[in-house]
Amino acid sequence: MQHADYVPLHVHTEYSLLDGAIKIKELIETATAYRMPAVAITDHGNIFGAVKFYSAAIKAGIKPIIGCEVYVAPDGRLNRKSSSSGENAFHLILLARNMDGYRNLVTLVSKAYLEGFYYKPRIDADLLSQYSGGLIALSSCLHGEIPYYLSQGMIDEAREVALRYKNILGPENFYLEIQDNGIEVQYEINKKLQELSKELHIGLVATNDCHYLKKEDSRAHDILLCIQTGKTINARERLRFETDQLYFKSPEEMKAIQ
Numbered sequence: 508m509q510h511a512d513y514v515p516l517h518v519h520t521e522y523s524l525l526d527g528a529i530k531i532k533e534l535i536e537t538a539t540a541y542r543m544p545a546v547a548i549t550d551h552g553n554i555f556g557a558v559k560f561y562s563a564a565i566k567a568g569i570k571p572i573i574g575c576e577v578y579v580a581p582d583g584r585l586n587r588k589s590s591s592s593g594e595n596a597f598h599l600i601l602l603a604r605n606m607d608g609y610r611n612l613v614t615l616v617s618k619a620y621l622e623g624f625y626y627k628p629r630i631d632a633d634l635l636s637q638y639s640g641g642l643i644a645l646s647s648c649l650h651g652e653i654p655y656y657l658s659q660g661m662i663d664e665a666r667e668v669a670l671r672y673k674n675i676l677g678p679e680n681f682y683l684e685i686q687d688n689g690i691e692v693q694y695e696i697n698k699k700l701q702e703l704s705k706e707l708h709i710g711l712v713a714t715n716d717c718h719y720l721k722k723e724d725s726r727a728h729d730i731l732l733c734i735q736t737g738k739t740i741n742a743r744e745r746l747r748f749e750t751d752q753l754y755f756k757s758p759e760e761m762k763a764i765q
């Protein structure tokens with residue numbers, strides 16, 4: 508049986524507490540149906556699902572990639588004041604490439620809770636430099652540091668951060684991440700990420716930021732977000748995703764997106 512040539516590298520399971528609706532068993536079943544050779548999990552700030560995910564994937568003959576969408580404190584993990592930009596926790600995808608990377612991921616996530624907790628468990632560039640071995644990083648969604656600066660027209664800052672991560676992880680282990688979830692601003696950011704990729708010789712990777720398994724689960728996920736934020740579905744001012752495209756897409760669906 509031939510494998511599909513697409514591997515999802517940005518997946519939130521139910522361990523992205525109240526922000527992920529994908530059950531690990533169903534994730535592996537779907538990845539098997541799509542003939543994916545490997546699949547990653549990247550929950551928000553934790554790797555609580557790692558053991559369950561690893562065992563289920565191995566059993567199904569799928570290569571498990573243990574990762575995490577960590578929070579990065581822009582002014583250092585020990586700083587518990589609001590940063591000047593108002594952003595206290597940027598997103599960054601970390602993926603373990605090997606056992607060394609897994610151990611470092613465990614350390615980073617633990618220290619994020621023990622040393623960097625401010626609303627969210629946070630690491631910083633300094634900590635990442637100490638524990639970067641065996642890890643691959645992706646620049647993450649619109650809440651990533653680089654996309655954020657690009658959206659603010661702060662190109663120099665975006666460039667500086669991209670070079671910092673390229674330096675910390677090594678040129679082979681840092682990628683700019685493009686996503687197309689039908690969110691208007693993404694098109695502009697993707698263009699800028701592609702320019703940055705060419706200019707700085709940093710690879711590009713396409714992901715889908717999966718938060719639920721099927722497209723029709725988007726409403727259930729919206730309700731989950733309401734539970735997380737203590738709002739009702741009808742509340743006007745509340746956190747909501749502007750798209751129903753954050754589902755676990757098939758290789759064919761991913762390839763069809765241009």
Ligand SMILES: [Zn+2]
Nearest residue numbers: 598647648650
């Ligand atoms: Zn994110």
Ligand SMILES: [Zn+2]
Nearest residue numbers: 517576648716
């Ligand atoms: Zn995400």
